[in-house]
Amino acid sequence: MTAGMIHLNTAGAGLPAPGVTAAMTGYLEAEATAGPYEAEQARADDLTNRVYAVLADLVGAQAEHIALFASATDAWCRIACHLTLPQGSRIWTTPYEYAGNLIALQRLAARRKCSLEVIPVGGTGDLDLEWMRAHLDDRVALVSVVHMPSAVGLIQPVEQIGALLAGSAAVYVVDACQTVGQIRVDVDAIGCHALTAAGRKFLRGPRGTGFAYLRPDLWDRIDPVFYDLHVAQALSLHEHRCDVDTAARFETAERGNAAVLGLLAAAEYARAASLAPTAEVYAALTATIRQTPGARPLMPGSRHGGIASFTHDRLPPERIRDALADDGLNTWVGVGAHTPLYLAAAGIERFVRTSVHHYNSLADIEAFGRSLRRICAA
Numbered sequence: 001m002t003a004g005m006i007h008l009n010t011a012g013a014g015l016p017a018p019g020v021t022a023a024m025t026g027y028l029e030a031e032a033t034a035g036p037y038e039a040e041q042a043r044a045d046d047l048t049n050r051v052y053a054v055l056a057d058l059v060g061a062q063a064e065h066i067a068l069f070a071s072a073t074d075a076w077c078r079i080a081c082h083l084t085l086p087q088g089s090r091i092w093t094t095p096y097e098y099a100g101n102l103i104a105l106q107r108l109a110a111r112r113k114c115s116l117e118v119i120p121v122g123g124t125g126d127l128d129l130e131w132m133r134a135h136l137d138d139r140v141a142l143v144s145v146v147h148m149p150s151a152v153g154l155i156q157p158v159e160q161i162g163a164l165l166a167g168s169a170a171v172y173v174v175d176a177c178q179t180v181g182q183i184r185v186d187v188d189a190i191g192c193h194a195l196t197a198a199g200r201k202f203l204r205g206p207r208g209t210g211f212a213y214l215r216p217d218l219w220d221r222i223d224p225v226f227y228d229l230h231v232a233q234a235l236s237l238h239e240h241r242c243d244v245d246t247a248a249r250f251e252t253a254e255r256g257n258a259a260v261l262g263l264l265a266a267a268e269y270a271r272a273a274s275l276a277p278t279a280e281v282y283a284a285l286t287a288t289i290r291q292t293p294g295a296r297p298l299m300p301g302s303r304h305g306g307i308a309s310f311t312h313d314r315l316p317p318e319r320i321r322d323a324l325a326d327d328g329l330n331t332w333v334g335v336g337a338h339t340p341l342y343l344a345a346a347g348i349e350r351f352v353r354t355s356v357h358h359y360n361s362l363a364d365i366e367a368f369g370r371s372l373r374r375i376c377a378a
Contacts, residue, residue, distance in 0.1 A: 006364045008285075009330045010202055011150060011178060011307045011355035017204035019265035024206060024258040031258075040257055047257055051264040052248070058267050059176075059195060060186035061213045067247040068211050068260065072177040072198035073100050075212040078250060079194050080104060080144060080173055082223040085112045089141035092170075094119050094127060094156070095341040096149040096300075101175060102340060105144060114141065118341060125300025127156060132164055140170045147185075148178040151339045151353065152298050153282075153307035155183070162191025171218060177201060181270045182306050182357070193218040199259075202306065202357060205266030206259045214247040222250070281356050281365060282306065288369040289354075294376050298351060300342070309334060309353040312376065317352045320375055327371040 007015050030039040040047065052063040069075035081104050085091070091114050093105055109116040120128045143165060147158050158174050165172050174192045176185055181203030187195050192215070199209030286308050289297050294313040312320060317333040324331050334353040336343035343351070354368070 005328050005330055006360070006367055007330045008354045008356060008360065008364070008368060009332045010204075010357040011353060012332050013200045013207060014181070014202055014204035014357060015359065016206070016262075017266040017269040019269060020205060020262045023265040024262040027258040027261050043257070043261065046264060047260055051260055051267070054264060054267045054271060055211050056213075058185070058271050059180065059197070059213055060188050064246040064248075065213055065215065066211055067214060067250045068209070068255065068263075069196075069251070070208055070210060070255075071200075072175065072196045072210040073098075075196040075210045076101055076173070076175055077104050079196070079212060079214065079218075079222065080142070081108055083108070083142060083171060084221055084223055085114060085141045085171075086139075087113050088139070089114050090137075090139045091116045092119055092132070092140060092143045093117075094145055095121060095345075096146055096152070096154065096156070096339060097144065097341060098146060098150060098175065098177075099338045099340050101144060101146070105142075108142075121300070124302050125154065126302055127161070129157070129160060129164060132161070136164070136168060136170075138169050140168065142173065143170045144173050144175070146175040146177070148176075148182075148306065149339055149342070150178055150307075151334050151336075151343055151351070152300060152309055153304040153355075154299070154301035155179070155303045155305055156301075157303075158190045158192070162189075166191055171221065178306065181266075187213050187215075199263045199266060203263075203266050203270055204357075206262040208256060209259050209263040211263075212247070212250075214250065216247075219247070219249070278358070281360055281362060282308070284362055284365040285354060285356055285368070288365055288372065292369070292372050292376055295372075298343070298348070306357070307353065307355045309351050311348060311351045315376060317350045320352050320372070323375040324368070324371055327367075327374075329368055329371055 052066045056063045056066045091105055091109050095118055105116055120131050122128055145156055145158055145161055148155055172192045174195045176195050177198045179185055180197035195213040197211055199205030200207040289295050289308055289310045296311045298309040321331050321333050332353045334351050336348040
């Protein structure tokens with residue numbers, strides 16, 4: 001990034017947290033001088049114990065219930081796509097589901113001859129919890145909810161959904177790709193069977209990293225063929241973690257140790273302090289967008305944070321993004337097809353996405369507002 005740039009694209013990838021770059025480059029240098037296996041042996045405790053413990057602490061879990069993956073999507077698909085759902089059961093999702101997850105759910109439903117049902121929303125855009133309560137039965141086998149969609153800053157009521165589903169037959173999977181590292185996440189409070197997260201976004205770790213929390217009562221509900229394959233691979237690298245008592249059984253053997261240590265550094269930094277964007281900064285961001293002539297905010301629901309997206313009556317998103325970049329501001333162009341049941345269904349093909357984190361200030365938002373008003377008035 002050019003020196004002096006204001007980063008309003010954490011929802012895409014956050015700026016590396018302090019310690020991340022040093023952890024990764026230091027490990028690569030150790031591989032080059034001591035040898036890759038030898039470098040791994042020297043950091044064995046961090047790679048096979050500490051990273052799991054720190055990530056677990058970050059989401060209120062136990063270390064043996066954490067598994068590492070190449071991304072949040074990789075984690076989600078490896079879990080949800082291989083569930084042994086009863087034939088003819090029901091799968092619930094929301095209008096805000098990410099396209100990759102939605103396609104996987106569609107294929108899972110077709111394979112298991114299940115019905116895929118979209119939980120309705122009320123006039124504000126919030127999920128209809130009363131509909132869920134009224135329609136929940138023993139045939140609902142899987143409920144997939146994204147904690148915060150990548151396109152909009154809606155924070156979904158995952159704790160209330162968990163309480164509603166408690167005691168039911170449904171597997172509850174939460175995609176926390178945009179919330180871990182941004183807001184408090186506690187798997188016990190949520191009541192989910194699985195929660196997936198990205199390293200590269202608000203957690204500020206390296207790209208190519210992700211992790212999942214998997215509750216033990218879910219492990220036997222994942223296809224045993226899939227399980228056997230991964231145990232065979234995983235045992236070759238970290239066999240002492242891949243027994244029947246750890247979620248690491250669902251990992252694959254080969255992984256980038258430098259990236260894992262970068263993820264550990266990011267998680268340690270996030271754990272050390274409250275790193276959420278301040279309410280004042282986020283409120284200023286959304287107010288700036290609302291007050292810009294021609295801008296149309298995309299803000300369904302009643303609770304928001306972190307992400308604020310918008311379209312413009314006259315200007316294409318790419319033109320706005322590029323002009324903001326010329327003024328030293330990083331934003332991004334989102335694609336409506338990535339949230340097909342909400343944005344694409346509303347006819348929104350592309351939009352500008354902005355996102356703030358704890359390193360953003362009111363001065364950043366003021367600079368964004370000046371630039372955006374100038375661009376839209378030109």
